[in-house]
Amino acid sequence: MNRINQIIRQAEQELQEQFAEIEANEEMRTRQVLDSFRKFGVSYRHFAPTTGYGYDDIGRDTLEKIYADLFHTEAALMRPHVASGTVALSLTLFGMTKPGERILSATGMPYDTLQSVIGTGKKTPPGSLKEMGIGFDCVELKDGKIDVEAAEAAITEKTTLIIAQRSRGYAWRPSLMPEAFEDLAEMIHTRHPGIRLMVDNCYGEFVRGDEPTDHGADLCVGSLIKNPGGGIAPTGGYVVGRREDIERIAYRLTAPSLGRELGSYAASYRPFYQGLFMAPHTVTQALKTALLTARVFENLGFATTPPANEQRADIIQAIRFGKPELLVAFCQGIQTASPVDSMAMPEPWDMPGYDDQVVMAAGTFVAGASIELSADGPMREPYIAYMQGGLTYTHGRIALGEALNRMLQTGAMKVQES
Numbered sequence: 001m002n003r004i005n006q007i008i009r010q011a012e013q014e015l016q017e018q019f020a021e022i023e024a025n026e027e028m029r030t031r032q033v034l035d036s037f038r039k040f041g042v043s044y045r046h047f048a049p050t051t052g053y054g055y056d057d058i059g060r061d062t063l064e065k066i067y068a069d070l071f072h073t074e075a076a077l078m079r080p081h082v083a084s085g086t087v088a089l090s091l092t093l094f095g096m097t098k099p100g101e102r103i104l105s106a107t108g109m110p111y112d113t114l115q116s117v118i119g120t121g122k123k124t125p126p127g128s129l130k131e132m133g134i135g136f137d138c139v140e141l142k143d144g145k146i147d148v149e150a151a152e153a154a155i156t157e158k159t160t161l162i163i164a165q166r167s168r169g170y171a172w173r174p175s176l177m178p179e180a181f182e183d184l185a186e187m188i189h190t191r192h193p194g195i196r197l198m199v200d201n202c203y204g205e206f207v208r209g210d211e212p213t214d215h216g217a218d219l220c221v222g223s224l225i226k227n228p229g230g231g232i233a234p235t236g237g238y239v240v241g242r243r244e245d246i247e248r249i250a251y252r253l254t255a256p257s258l259g260r261e262l263g264s265y266a267a268s269y270r271p272f273y274q275g276l277f278m279a280p281h282t283v284t285q286a287l288k289t290a291l292l293t294a295r296v297f298e299n300l301g302f303a304t305t306p307p308a309n310e311q312r313a314d315i316i317q318a319i320r321f322g323k324p325e326l327l328v329a330f331c332q333g334i335q336t337a338s339p340v341d342s343m344a345m346p347e348p349w350d351m352p353g354y355d356d357q358v359v360m361a362a363g364t365f366v367a368g369a370s371i372e373l374s375a376d377g378p379m380r381e382p383y384i385a386y387m388q389g390g391l392t393y394t395h396g397r398i399a400l401g402e403a404l405n406r407m408l409q410t411g412a413m414k415v416q417e418s
């Protein structure tokens, strides 16, 4: 363990400047959140539970005003009833399209779960966009950037919604900065008015000083058990954008004409407020954990994306282990160092919807929360682990040490004595 401590301490020393930069961003974003809470006069009455229809639910309505304020949009839909990121995205795709129209993805194939929603997967579930007569086109990234020319060429007279994904998801590609959507947005708004640009913002919130809506995105969508929930929100999703669009999307969630007026929450709204207040800090803890992990494995000779010296657009860290036993040992180390379910031992298993077996480590307070420290990877060449989250940097650092220890114990990895 002594050698492992040395390795971690050295990486940590090499990262001091980057840590300082990330913490400066945390202060700026915390100030924005605080200013927004003050602007809307958040107080205990906003935390109170509601029942029944939830008309005039001040806790819910004020949270939505704060979300809109932080993203610089006209309106927001922020609900515990939006059960996940996929649900928020699905609501948005259905809300923003009509039969006969087409959706165009400008960042390659979208996240796995969305492929079923769209109906591009092997199996098309009933009720998919495809079944509803909504078409789908897709343009790949070029050299890790949005290919605006190719996207424009792929626009048809039926295209009404262009979608783009900020985070890498489970692909070895760069994640996109908020400003990376600017040229695409400008092309759409100047030459194809009427088409909307939606950005899947999952894992990106608060990582930088601004968000895709500051650079022309009409709609931003994400999950509350990722960044903006701050590790405290128990469930939920959000969509921010123009008032008329948010209204259409809310009609999908509740019913046409009822929209955002409806929806009570019999538990307290406090965790959503407190989570949002914590989010810039929690995201910083996750970013520092990711950076440390990248640096440590680079120093040990592994390829990482993003590399430690690169600016980050989201909280995901990918490490290419090259050997199945290393990927499994890493995930097992992360699991045994978790505050919840530390006794579980992850093994590769068949997951519905995936071609390869997957190994997963998640010992989180909120089930499935990936703003909490978690790691996983498909059991196929080149055995990449995707790691994200960490409620505290200290925990991230301890877990990394234990994962390294487990990798050494398997005998699959060696480190030289200094």
Ligand SMILES: *Cc1c(COP(=O)(O)O)cnc(C)c1O
Pocket (backbone or CB within 6 Å): 084, 085, 086, 087, 089, 111, 113, 165, 167, 168, 169, 200, 202, 203, 223
């Ligand atoms: C997490 C995520 C989603 C939504 O996933 P849920 O598990 O449904 O919350 C969508 N897109 C990306 C890029 C994601 O990272």
